[in-house]
Amino acid sequence: MQDDEQTDAPKASRPWLEAISEAEKAFNVWQEKSDNIAKLYAALTDMADFKGDREFKIFWANMEILRPSVYQRAPSPVVMPRHTDTGEVPRKAAELLERVLEYDVEADDLHETLLSARDDMCLAARGVVWVLDDGHAIHVDRHDFVHEPGRKWSEVGWVARRAYLTLEQGTKRFGDEFRRSKREEVGNKREDDYKSSEKKAEAWEIWSRTEGKVVWVTEGVDEVLDEQEPLFDVKSFFPCPKPAYATLEPGTLKPVPDFVYYKDQVDEINELTARISDLAESLRLKGFYAAGTSEIGEAIEAAMRQTDNKAILVPVSNFAAMGGQSLKDSIVWLPVTEVAQVIQSCIELRKQLIEDVYEITGLSDIMRGVTEAQETLGAQNLKAQYGSVRVREKQSEMVRLALDVLRIKAEIYAEKYQIGELLAMSGMQMPTQQQAQQIVAQAQAQQQPPPQIVTVEMVQQLLVNQRLRPFALEVETDSTIAPNEEAEKESRIEFLTAVGGFIQQAGPVIEARPEAAQFMGELLRFGVGAFRAGRDMGAAVDDFVKKLEQAGQGQDQPSPEAQAEMQKMQIEAQKAQADNQIKSQELALKEKELQLRAQEMQSKRAEAQQVAQTRQYDAQVNAAVKRYELSLKMQEMGLKVDQQQLEREKAEIQALLDMEELELEKEQKRAVALGDTT
Structure with missing residues (x-):
């Protein structure tokens, strides 16, 4: 009897509060660093002070580039049967759950929640999302989330979320003890625990995986406010998925913000900016x-x-x-030229530091919208790929976080919500077991084969079965990054080309051998599964394959005449294929012959050009020699004859030079003509 009384006695809250306090101390350095980083990123009071230090807002600019690169659009849930041959019930259940999640993403405003988690991850290297028992997902501020320290997430035994409750909310949830403790607290000292104009008090919601319990505690109450079994059972036990992490301190779950890796460069950039500003102020014309x-x-x-x-x-x-x-x-x-030179040097140094920051952060110029006109498309694609590689892990973390949130939501909707609510949310209609029996009876009365009907009860039985549901259904999500339209087009064209080519090849085979229809259908499923569009068209592909198999089973074996005709067609097709191969080889040989002829012609043309250049050079040398001889003659004549005779001689010499020029031009033309003819 005494043991029972001890078991039923309320548990003390102090051990939990001490555990939370110790966990907060373990993350105290990270919290302080993150607070400073948040102020540097956006502090309205400091930026509104016009007398403050002048800074180069490179950190803010980097975040504005990084944030949309990491996560930009709401996730699109995809629920499908884990295996394609499990029947119609998993397919209908998957369609129902997918529609519910699509509605939930919009109604719950999951996109805004994930944006807040993304901002926390980009700034402080950790973003947290918490799913409530009604399926509503909320963003948890880094100051309001704490967990047991560990080396990896699988070792964490408990997580806790700080909730803010008004006195009325706390009293309704936990009783009068909460009201009395908080009134004393407000009356004494803890006014800062209350947020906004409506005063709210703190309470910790703790999920202990080791004990399998959910515990509520608060300062000022010696006993736990509440302790109960989890209201829903999810795979990871915790109502929050593993946080989205950027960089972690090795061997711990302590986040390391990206900013600390290039803080020194940013400080130098700001120092140079202030120095440039001060020097610019001194650029005034002054004299003595x-x-x-x-x-x-x-x-x-x-x-x-x-x-x-x-x-x-x-x-x-x-x-x-x-x-x-x-x-x-x-x-x-006063000399201002020297000051201007110092300013220019500071600007160049700052530019180099900015480039260093981009190298550290991995923000390529393509991501920043900076490119050069002479760059090729391949170079731009290479830079874009390099930039995406540096942020790909952060993108994957956000995709994983969104996927884990959707999986927790799917488990809550499947286990806690009635099938009628799910049908209303999804807009689907399914017959009940009784309606299905009536449909089957009508088909039998009309001597028709009974249709395969999936009832509400069948789908509900699968959804509530916690052991079988994970084996039958798979919850996924598409990328949360804005898609590249050109890449999407290329992917769809590739999908259509592959499916169209397969159907063209499979058609004659099934027509010739109907028993191959099932095998060709499985090949189609296998090929389509590799494409993203194939998942969206999974049901349509399955229906097509079934009709293909039914058509193959309904065909009779071809007659001997038909078989002989098909063999003849196959022989002719093989012969045509062989002829095409021979023609292809002949074309390849002709192409090589033409290439050799072209090379020979180019060689001859080069030789002719060399001969023409040589002849032209010889003609120029001869003309120069003749000019020199004529000039000597003119000098000799100038010593012997008078001025008139000298003028006449000059005229004659000029005439001779003109004739020589004409001969030279003719010689050059003949040389050029000879080179072209060759």
């Missing part, structure tokens, strides 16, 4: 002039204040005070 010449200084300032584009003259009455010096010699200006 000798004391006692104030009139000159006033004239200079008056001239600099003028904004008119027209020429302005400023009078100086006592110009003699300049001591006979020019204006430029009487004023010494």
